[in-house]
Amino acid sequence: MGKILIKGGLVLSMATDKPDLRITDVLIKGNQIEQIMKDIPEDGVDKVIDASGKVVMPGLINCHNHAAMVLLRGYCDDLRLMEWLSEKIWPAEDRLNGDDIYWGTMLAAAEMLKSGTTTFADMYFFMDEVATAVNDSGIRASLCQGLLFIDENVERRLNATQQLFENWHGKADGRITAMVGPHAPYTCPPESLKLVMDLAKDLNSAIHIHLAETTEEVNQMFKMYGKSPTKYLSDLGLFEEFHVLLVHAVNLSRDDIYLLKGLQGGISHNPVSNQKLGCGITPVKELRDLGVTVALGTDGAGSATTLDLFEEIKSAAWLQKNRLFDPTAITSYEVLKMATIEGAKALGLANEIGSLEVSKKADIILIDIEKPHLYPHNDICALLAYSVNGADVDTSIINGQVVMENRTLLSVNEREVMMKVRESARRITGQTVDIL
């Protein structure tokens, strides 16, 4: 089993309640962290990475994405969510084939790897192609097929999820896990959602679902069922029996917030997408105060436009401070936790990833802080949360494999991926600008 020694970095483990920063070494053996201590000898080590001048921390976890939507980045901005979805996004998605999805997911993986994300949760379709791209790019992912029940094809959709589990759950050296993914309360009537819950029970799976993204959705649910989307899911028993990854949870009443108390799983807060689509602000502080796990996600690049999770870190902090007129509402360390260990909890992977601890999987990023915009080094957590951007990530290791070193991707041919994506986008959007 290969051994990698990360030497002399400023290690931020994210494993403790208060920031725990020290200059020390990290030894990786196979896909795990073997030792964290000073002056680990180099004998028998296959590769030494000099981390002086760099922060060594757990890779970031993006808890909600539709990765291949990078193909639609910048295609149709500045529209209302329902109009954006039904008039532009859904028709464009109908034109996507498996090849488009593979290359789109490869592009998204490249972007995530280059900005510090080592794990992402995805909800999309053509999940075989998504999983193949995850396998090829070296990233870690929790995948689900998006299940919308707006026509007659219920059986076919449920079968696709079953296939995803059979083909990919636990595969790619354990980097891929699967979930069941009903799209949202407004696209899943009660009888379909019950079938989905039965399937999740059979597969012993967690459930990944959008919730209360817009006020329109809440109004629609009141019209259809006389209750809020949160109450709708709660009444169906979703929060009692399952580990649930709730996405957005923006438009919650006080009663809705209390329904989420004791939630197994967590919430993916996606502040950039929410701001861009004018959806509102998730009551992160209230939820965290009740002990609910709140993690971070980008959502698809169709809305978020970027997959750089450092943008979400900044936005999440600033939105709560501004909403509550209170700069103490959330600290830099708390928001870094949302991007790491809280993300691992939301995905049900907290025993494996999310912090740097002996015997956890080696998902590690090195951030170069020897740069003008990151000087001086007064408060490292504030620097990481408020000043660093994705391009400052220098090296990424996933499952003990170096996937990016000195900003060069080792697992993805960037140029090839960009050219393939350009071909796909030309066909799908018909509005690409060629500058080369």
Ligand SMILES: [Zn+2]
């Ligand atoms: Zn989404």
